[in-house]
Amino acid sequence: MNKYDWLASESAPEGYPMKILYGTFLYPGEEEKGLYIPNLKLIYSGWGEPISTHVVGPDKKPLPDRIDITFYSYAEDQFYHGRFDLPYERIVQRFSEGYESNIEDQGKLGFRKITAGVAPGGHVAVWIIGPAKREEVLFEQAEPIEYDWEKFWRLSFGSGDIVPREEYRIDSLKASEAEIALEQAQNGTLPLDKWKRLRNQYPWEPRFYRLPEPSDRATIKYVNGEQYHLRPPYNTEEATAVQPMPKYLSFRAGSDLFLMHFDEDEMLEAFEAMADGDKRLYLDIAPYVPRTETQVRLRDEDDNIHTLEKFHVEELRKYD
Structure with missing residues (x-):
């Protein structure tokens, strides 16, 4: 072996x-x-x-x-x-x-x-x-x-007084900035199928506008936790080219570096709404400096558009 x-x-x-x-x-x-x-x-x-x-x-x-x-x-x-x-x-x-x-x-x-x-x-x-x-x-x-709470507490923290289960749970959620998850739990709306849905693959590709299209490989992180690199040309139009939805994308347009973070819930909503079998989807990216002027939309073959608003482009110092 x-x-x-x-x-x-x-x-x-x-x-x-x-x-x-x-x-x-x-x-x-x-x-x-x-x-x-x-x-x-x-x-x-x-x-x-x-x-x-x-x-x-x-x-x-x-x-x-x-x-x-x-x-x-x-x-x-x-x-x-x-x-x-x-x-x-x-x-x-x-x-x-x-x-x-x-x-x-x-x-x-x-x-x-x-x-x-x-x-x-x-x-x-x-x-x-x-x-x-x-x-x-x-x-x-x-x-x-089922798991004994005292056993969980001793395993996690050793000796000392055992904090009641609900008190510890809520304090931990608040401490880890999980207010949305706490609200969802209280309302019975936790998206328990979300991580399965994030694995779905779609026939999409990026398209770049306004600034020069990247000539080098772009780094992409997907919402399913994977990370790869996209190689130009990006508009291959391959019918079999499917991939998960993007979570993060970094690329150079001309001499400018762009580090883009997408909101996975907004991305999930957009792709699920616009997907139609094998029809291609295009993530139109219009990078710009200042980077806050960058625009992104999801477009289908019939030019139906879903504009994305919750993405974030890192502002970089000039020497970056």
Whole structure:
């Protein structure tokens, strides 16, 4: 069995805090042995964004073929557990082959991290991660379970007085800037299917206007937690070219760098409203300086338009 140099990490959606109680990437042929997933931390940094890096054990170790994970969703006040098979052969192949760097003449880079993501509704995702690259290799749904509150508290905090469950939960939601999730929980409107919907792929491509179209590769992060690079030309019109919705896009228009952050809820609403089978969608981007003047819209083949308003373009200092 080949061994590779890799580390484990964890992830959770922004605005929906979670906590992993126990988690292990299990080695082939082992029932318990594997690399543990960092745990017992309140996590909410963004779907697919790795948080912790614990350097433990030998540098080189087997790649996992299963994941076992127990976690708590603060928004729902619900514990979950899941044990899932990973696509072992695919993971081995990707670690063995690596991928082309987005930097010209840099050659191939390698995957160095495997990250487990947990989200409301019991959703579990796993990504393999390298420099400027994230690929989803698993998406499953764990089962809700009962879990003793005192056991949870002692595991999380050790000794000391146990804070009542509802008081701790609400304080944690407020402390992690999850007021929207708290309001949704109180109103019974938590979007528990959201992370499944974020995985949908659509036949879309970016189109650039006003400033020169980027001539270099653009970095794109998707709402499903993946990260890739787009290579020009962007208007390929390939009928089979489908991809998830964008969460972040960085590119250069002429000499100006643009770092664009999209609102995933607005993006989800726009794509679901305008998608029509295999018909192409175009994300029209009109970058401008000052960057606050940048405009973005989603357009279909019939020139129906959904203007996006909740995106943000970072303002950069002149020497950037």
